[in-house]
Amino acid sequence: MIENTEIAGLRRDYTLTELNESTVQENPFKQFSIWMEEAVKSNMLDASAMVLATAGKDNIPTARVVLLKAFDDEGFVFFTNYESRKGKSLIENPNASILFFWKEFERQIRVTGAVKKVSKEESKEYFNSRPFESRIAAWASEQSRIIPGRKLLEDKFDELKEKYKDGNVPLPPFWGGFKLVADSFEFWQGRENRLHDRICYLRENNKWNIARLAP
Ligand SMILES: Cc1cc2nc3c(=O)[nH]c(=O)nc-3n(C[C@H](O)[C@H](O)[C@H](O)COP(=O)(O)O)c2cc1C
Numbered sequence: 466m467i468e469n470t471e472i473a474g475l476r477r478d479y480t481l482t483e484l485n486e487s488t489v490q491e492n493p494f495k496q497f498s499i500w501m502e503e504a505v506k507s508n509m510l511d512a513s514a515m516v517l518a519t520a521g522k523d524n525i526p527t528a529r530v531v532l533l534k535a536f537d538d539e540g541f542v543f544f545t546n547y548e549s550r551k552g553k554s555l556i557e558n559p560n561a562s563i564l565f566f567w568k569e570f571e572r573q574i575r576v577t578g579a580v581k582k583v584s585k586e587e588s589k590e591y592f593n594s595r596p597f598e599s600r601i602a603a604w605a606s607e608q609s610r611i612i613p614g615r616k617l618l619e620d621k622f623d624e625l626k627e628k629y630k631d632g633n634v635p636l637p638p639f640w641g642g643f644k645l646v647a648d649s650f651e652f653w654q655g656r657e658n659r660l661h662d663r664i665c666y667l668r669e670n671n672k673w674n675i676a677r678l679a680p
Contacts, residue, residue, distance in 0.1 A: 479571040479655025484662040486677055493650040493666040493673055494538045497574060500652070501536075504567045516564040517543065521554035533563075534591060540646040541576065542583055544591055546608035548639045555580050561645055571655035580643040588641030592634075600634040601625045651678065 490496040504512040511532075518528040529551060535542040541563060546552055555561060559579040566573045592600060605621040612618060650666040661680035666673045 478657050479661065480657050481571045482654060483656060484652060484654035484664055486664060486675060489664050489675065491673065494536065496652060497536065500572060500574065504570065507569060509567065509569050517551060518562045519551050519554040521557040527554065540578060540644045542642050542644045544588065544642045546640050549608035555643060563645055573653040575651040576645065576647050577649045578645045578647045580645050583642035583644050589636045591642060592636045592640065597632060597634065601629065603640050604637050
């Protein structure tokens with residue numbers, strides 16, 4: 466069994482590069498785009514994976530990984546089951562945070578904001594771009610519900626594959642995108658001796674104010 470001392474001993478220094486107020490982009494979406502491009506071009510796995518934190522009306526925060534599917538100069542889009550735990554939470558309380566951690570670059574980005582549903586057309590367009598099996602799985606899984614076992618899921622999957630064998634899988638009414646409309650960003654670059662760089666952007670009157678935070 467792993468000992469806590471072994472876990473506690475896991476640490477490293479961060480020395481790859483730096484981030485400063487005078488060289489960051491004025492627009493955080495541009496800064497995001499530069500870092501995302503570097504992550505994607507490096508061929509790391511799951512560069513678009515982000516942790517999404519939500520809290521519904523019970524005020525209990527929960528987090529999980531989802532994949533970023535699009536961003537523009539307003540916010541970040543991901544797709545999910547609207548009736549899942551996160552879906553219900555976000556409908557009860559649209560405030561949320563997303564977080565990217567790219568250990569290969571010693572970087573994290575945190576974004577906060579409020580979500581809104583994307584249009585049916587946008588959800589449909591993305592849904593139709595997914596592989597057949599993923600579209601079937603969206604129908605087969607009542608995401609976040611308790612199920613009696615794996616067999617039920619697989620039987621449902623096979624049944625639906627047969628039902629939609631012509632390949633025309635409609636968009637499930639309970640499935641679609643959310644867009645997190647950003648109101649703050651924080652870009653974190655690991656530095657030596659734990660003196661990390663943290664540059665944040667806060668939106669005020671349609672302008673982004675930049676500040677440095679203590680690590
Ligand atoms: C790498 C990775 C990518 C994932 N992408 C998504 C996604 O894009 N959408 C989604 O609904 N769940 C995705 N999941 C599954 C979620 O983490 C989560 O288990 C599921 O959405 C149920 O979460 P909930 O019960 O909090 O609603 C992904 C998981 C991992 C590890």
